[in-house]
Amino acid sequence: MATQRETDVTARTDRETFEEVDWDTQEVSTFNVSRTAVAELLAYGAIVVLFAYDYAVIRNEHPLIANWDVLSVEWLFVATLVAVFFHGVVPLYRNPRMREFYWSRFVKNRVAVAALVYLLVVFVIGIVGPAVMSPPETRFTNRIVPPVGITATVGGVVKTGTWQFPLGTTAEGKGVLKLIVYGMRVSMEVGLIGTVFTVLIGSVVGSLAALATALDIGWLDEVLMRYVDVQSVFPTFMLLLLLTYLFGSELWMIILLFGFFSWEGIARTVRGEALQRSSEAYVTAARASGASMLYIVQRHLIPNSANSIVIGATVAIPGFILGEASLAFLGFSDPTTFSWGRTISAGQSNLATAWWISTFPGIFLFFTVLSFYYVGEAMRDAMDPRQQIEGGGGL
Amino acid sequence: MSRTEPLLEVRNLTKHFPITEGIFNREVGRVRAVDGISFTVDPGETVGLVGESGCGKSTAAETILRLEEPTDGEVLFDGQDLTAFDDTELKAFRREAQMIFQNPDSSFDPRMTVGESIAEPLRIHGVGPRERRQTIARDLLERVGLAADDADRYPHELSGGQKQRVALARALVVNPRLIVADEPVSALDVSVQADVITLLREVQAAFDLSILFISHDMSVVREVCDRVAVMYLGEIVELADTETLFEEPQHPYTRALLRSIPTLDPGERGIDASLTGEVPNPSNPPAGCNFHTRCPEVIQPAELDLDQSTYRGIVDLRVTARRHGIDVESLRDLVGVDPDASLTDEQAAEMRAALRAEHDVPETVDDPEAESVLSSALDEIVRGETAAGVERLAETFASPCESTDPGLRDTGVGHPAACLQFDDAETAVDREESELTAD
Numbered sequence: 070m071a072t073q074r075e076t077d078v079t080a081r082t083d084r085e086t087f088e089e090v091d092w093d094t095q096e097v098s099t100f101n102v103s104r105t106a107v108a109e110l111l112a113y114g115a116i117v118v119l120f121a122y123d124y125a126v127i128r129n130e131h132p133l134i135a136n137w138d139v140l141s142v143e144w145l146f147v148a149t150l151v152a153v154f155f156h157g158v159v160p161l162y163r164n165p166r167m168r169e170f171y172w173s174r175f176v177k178n179r180v181a182v183a184a185l186v187y188l189l190v191v192f193v194i195g196i197v198g199p200a201v202m203s204p205p206e207t208r209f210t211n212r213i214v215p216p217v218g219i220t221a222t223v224g225g226v227v228k229t230g231t232w233q234f235p236l237g238t239t240a241e242g243k244g245v246l247k248l249i250v251y252g253m254r255v256s257m258e259v260g261l262i263g264t265v266f267t268v269l270i271g272s273v274v275g276s277l278a279a280l281a282t283a284l285d286i287g288w289l290d291e292v293l294m295r296y297v298d299v300q301s302v303f304p305t306f307m308l309l310l311l312l313t314y315l316f317g318s319e320l321w322m323i324i325l326l327f328g329f330f331s332w333e334g335i336a337r338t339v340r341g342e343a344l345q346r347s348s349e350a351y352v353t354a355a356r357a358s359g360a361s362m363l364y365i366v367q368r369h370l371i372p373n374s375a376n377s378i379v380i381g382a383t384v385a386i387p388g389f390i391l392g393e394a395s396l397a398f399l400g401f402s403d404p405t406t407f408s409w410g411r412t413i414s415a416g417q418s419n420l421a422t423a424w425w426i427s428t429f430p431g432i433f434l435f436f437t438v439l440s441f442y443y444v445g446e447a448m449r450d451a452m453d454p455r456q457q458i459e460g461g462g463g464l
Numbered sequence: 465m466s467r468t469e470p471l472l473e474v475r476n477l478t479k480h481f482p483i484t485e486g487i488f489n490r491e492v493g494r495v496r497a498v499d500g501i502s503f504t505v506d507p508g509e510t511v512g513l514v515g516e517s518g519c520g521k522s523t524a525a526e527t528i529l530r531l532e533e534p535t536d537g538e539v540l541f542d543g544q545d546l547t548a549f550d551d552t553e554l555k556a557f558r559r560e561a562q563m564i565f566q567n568p569d570s571s572f573d574p575r576m577t578v579g580e581s582i583a584e585p586l587r588i589h590g591v592g593p594r595e596r597r598q599t600i601a602r603d604l605l606e607r608v609g610l611a612a613d614d615a616d617r618y619p620h621e622l623s624g625g626q627k628q629r630v631a632l633a634r635a636l637v638v639n640p641r642l643i644v645a646d647e648p649v650s651a652l653d654v655s656v657q658a659d660v661i662t663l664l665r666e667v668q669a670a671f672d673l674s675i676l677f678i679s680h681d682m683s684v685v686r687e688v689c690d691r692v693a694v695m696y697l698g699e700i701v702e703l704a705d706t707e708t709l710f711e712e713p714q715h716p717y718t719r720a721l722l723r724s725i726p727t728l729d730p731g732e733r734g735i736d737a738s739l740t741g742e743v744p745n746p747s748n749p750p751a752g753c754n755f756h757t758r759c760p761e762v763i764q765p766a767e768l769d770l771d772q773s774t775y776r777g778i779v780d781l782r783v784t785a786r787r788h789g790i791d792v793e794s795l796r797d798l799v800g801v802d803p804d805a806s807l808t809d810e811q812a813a814e815m816r817a818a819l820r821a822e823h824d825v826p827e828t829v830d831d832p833e834a835e836s837v838l839s840s841a842l843d844e845i846v847r848g849e850t851a852a853g854v855e856r857l858a859e860t861f862a863s864p865c866e867s868t869d870p871g872l873r874d875t876g877v878g879h880p881a882a883c884l885q886f887d888d889a890e891t892a893v894d895r896e897e898s899e900l901t902a903d
Contacts, residue, residue: 085596085599085600085603086600086603086604087586087600087603087604087636087637087638087639088639090586090591090600090638090639287489349570350565350566350567350570350571351570351571351572351573351581353526353531353563353565354563354565354571354584354634355584355588356531357529357531357558357561357562357563358558358559358562358584358585358588358589358638359554359555359558359559359585359588359589360584360588364588368573368584369573372573372575373573373574373575375575
């Protein structure tokens, strides 16, 4: 408990006190950001500068860094990882009490812990793997080799798998293991980038709508939420098919389309949550101190809706991964993108003789999606205030 | 009290909330939350704004600080009309006036530390860096009786009284001249209340703060305030020095509020002991004096001289008939008449008696003339001719309070109140020009 002492409101110390703030010099600067925010902005700036350099100066003539030629989607991925780092990892690191509290509740779900470990492995391999492995190449000499230790008859020829291709090869002679490792990165990119956009747009729109209602700017809420209604009944998948057909099917475009057309759920949840917060006295206090609408959204409404946002995000990730796999399976994907959906689709015609081509990526896709659901479920249980264990109000 | 320029001057402040309907937001009515209030707050002075919950006190506070846009009226702060301020001027004003809230639990963002909450106004006004703000916050924490290290705690770790101390620290941090305290101690235990009030007074003395103190608790108001404005249904009904108000309350509503201060005598406890009738809906306030529907001292028409409680009962009956209608069906039920059968004389008499009993009107009224009007009106009502009965009642029993809005007027004891009882003086002051401060 805090201790209560004898009060002496006029007590003077040698520290700076509020009476000494010189307000005449303060009126000017209203712009001040924390060091973390500066670091984050610098990181984004660096990404933009490097991207511009790569785009304008190097022009794909040679790889940017060593032998890593950064693709368009990878720029987005790096930016996404920066965002996740500054808004997920840093707050958790800084607030050990919050970290321990959530973790102690999360570990109660053993399956989710296993799923989380699996996802971390997929994530790390997805990041590191493509950096150290050469991309799968088309080699017709290696067509349809079975996985190691398995003998199969393919096109009348009996073949036995070797360690050169532990999980066999496809009809184009690409190693399935390599395809799976490259597919890990694609899945992580799709899931994370798409979700970051979804969360960003959804939470800003949702909390703006809520604050507008609270501040009697009814029309703004009306405009935003009616658009959300329209978007939620709009056949997004058809639009995706149309747009990829018209403008090509590069991965970054598919991801952005997912991101820009799937935020309505988060916007609704955040609006509901933020509406409740807007009537709290601390929001009135901030307004009475002259806080702008943006400040309140950023400092009070979004942080206090964080639980709903995280829950919404964990539901969105597997959805995006499955969505991208479906598009790729249907053939709407860039041939240079080694998506699991594409590999599954490629193995489809050889399913009778070469079962391994579709099966292995299918298993990884299945477990990845399932793991995200499990982790999401456990996070929901850990963060749901209705299941709050005593004393958790401030976490 | 020496007359100085008031720090805050509220002139005819009005806040109506439109009631809208349909997709085009057609306005179908208005909630008159604040309906033309005027008062002043001098530098270093504490002015109380008291009234029952729902009388518009909190809306008044938010409108004064322009957290709600006023419908009409002016708020002069240091001589400048802040209803005309642009965004920059308003932000500068935000530093001069701060607010403390009733509910300590919702006053702080649960995700911010106490130090961050205190420093938030500094941050909003561009004081940096963070370390500097935290130093100021920690210093303030000690000065309001907490420990500097409490800055790193979260609000849920503090007790209600400690949170109100923190709230005061947050209000002080920008070195304001006015603090609007909206029921700052109502959610606290009585013992803690005393501590927080003591602190508030110390702070006020030390920094020469003006305080607008909003409360429904007359005993707290008596302890804290220099002057008190009593609000009822969005209007100020009496305005006086605290001492005068408590010693010589002029308005019947003030007297009722004062009787609501808990006493050891169980017979006199509670506001219900003195007020009858229900609080009117501010979207449809009564005509004339808006307290007449509940006023124990409602004025009788010149021709009448009834026992006051009898007259009050008759007014209650009329208010019910006007607001909700008389439920003749259930009266018939009570007496046991079939819905379609015609009434016998005994049954009608029984229903009349039931109506009288319901509104505390005696079986016979002393004044024979009044009695004959009353019983024939009641007879009409129970026989289903409600409109005619109500009309008949109105002809004889209508109070001047129903038709004349008293406005604040001189009471003869030196401070104004809004009651027609003071009609004799015929000094109804024009509200625009009224000198509202008591000497």
